[in-house]
Amino acid sequence: MAGTRPFDQQKRQIRLGGGVHQVMVAPDLITDQSFSFKLQESGTNRDYRSFEEKVQTYLHAITAPAMAAYPEATPFGGIAVKAAAQGSPLRIPDMMSSRYHMNDVSSLLRGKRVAIVGLGGTGSYILDFVARTHLDRIALFDDDKVHVHTIFRIPGFIVDAIGSLKVDALARQYGNWHSGLEPVPERITLANIDRLAGFDFVFVSVDDGPARKLIVDWLSARGIPYVDCGMGLDWSLAGLSGFVRITGTDRKAYDDNVGSARLPIENAKENEYRKQAQITELNAMNAIMAVIRFKQHFKLLDRLDEATSYIFDTATMEME
Structure with a gap:
């Protein structure tokens, strides 16, 4: 000393x-x-x-x-110095990768740009997971605000979030993890869908069928990898029952599944999902499935099948 x-x-x-x-x-x-x-x-x-x-x-x-x-x-002032020395947008140095000799794997995401379209329950959990990676840029697309009933779907607790735009509240919170966040307070429509051009991967977590069709059709036609997320819940005799699904990541996935329960393009007439705030475990499950598929695409995780869609049944705990 x-x-x-x-x-x-x-x-x-x-x-x-x-x-x-x-x-x-x-x-x-x-x-x-x-x-x-x-x-x-x-x-x-x-x-x-x-x-x-x-x-x-x-x-x-x-x-x-x-x-x-x-x-x-x-x-702990040296933490920021160490993080900057790693040449990554992460504000915390990735000591886990070096500790377990996984730097070559975690570095596969360096320089990659992803977008998350829809920052509701599932989209915000996707952000929670990918904000801890070496992605170069994470763009957040959503024009909605945080409401009292929707704050229950967001991971953790964000102070003073209610009334703020979702993308601003989440960018502020997860900016503590990652410096490459870009909040875009817009709903993706035909008028601005070209904003998704140039991304290396897009997470689609919208709850509107026609919007889903527009986005996934546009992405897959241009060869932009994606994963579409969704879930459905209904009352059964014993409680809520439903499914959690992902579909992607190419044109074949779109052609094979469009219009089916695996890639619905119409809005459900009766669905308990919109009425149930206390289902964050299903939002997290949906996000986990999506991020696993994303990491498989970039070879961080192994993949042994060619399925274009996966459905998890909440009643049987089985994956199809």
Whole structure:
């Protein structure tokens, strides 16, 4: 450590062991003092169980008094520096990939641009998952606002979200994870659908049949990979019963499924989905299926079949 011995908030010198002693950490970093101490357990000293435990203990010993005196201070300023050094839009360094020797896999998404069309329950969960990746850009398309009844569908809790545009509230929240978010407060129609050109992948999570047909037809005709999400719920004798589905990612998927339950192009006349706010587990399930298919497309996950659509039955817990 550089400088004099640190003191706690009661102006007492912190007992750290060691003392005045220069240590060369690196050619351009020489400390003025050193310290070393053991942890105590049941009244006796014990060795640290890991190097991580040792570093965390030392860090707390030095920073806790400073943070008590200055609550806004943080010892984690280096996190942003490390994240920037990785050359990724992620604001938190991807230590998990390096820790488990998966950098080559996670890097497959570098430079890729994706769009999420529809930021309701499923779309917002899709964002929750992909905001933690090295995607270069994530565009959010939705013109709706967050309402009291719809905030239940969004992951976690976003302060002051009610009344805000969904894309703005979510971009603000997930901007803490990713710097490449682009909120677009627009509903995709024939007039602006060309805004989807240039994306490497598009998640379609709209609940309007004609809009789904327009978007998926347009994307697949231009060779833009996509995954369309959807679900349906109805009352049964024992409670709600329904399905969660995904369809994609090419023209064959469109041709094989358009107009069927796997890619509906009309709005359901009777459907409990719009009436049930407390089904975030199904929204999350739908998003999980979509993101798995997305990662299969870019070879992050293996794929052993050529199916163009998958349906999960909530009553039987079976995938078709």
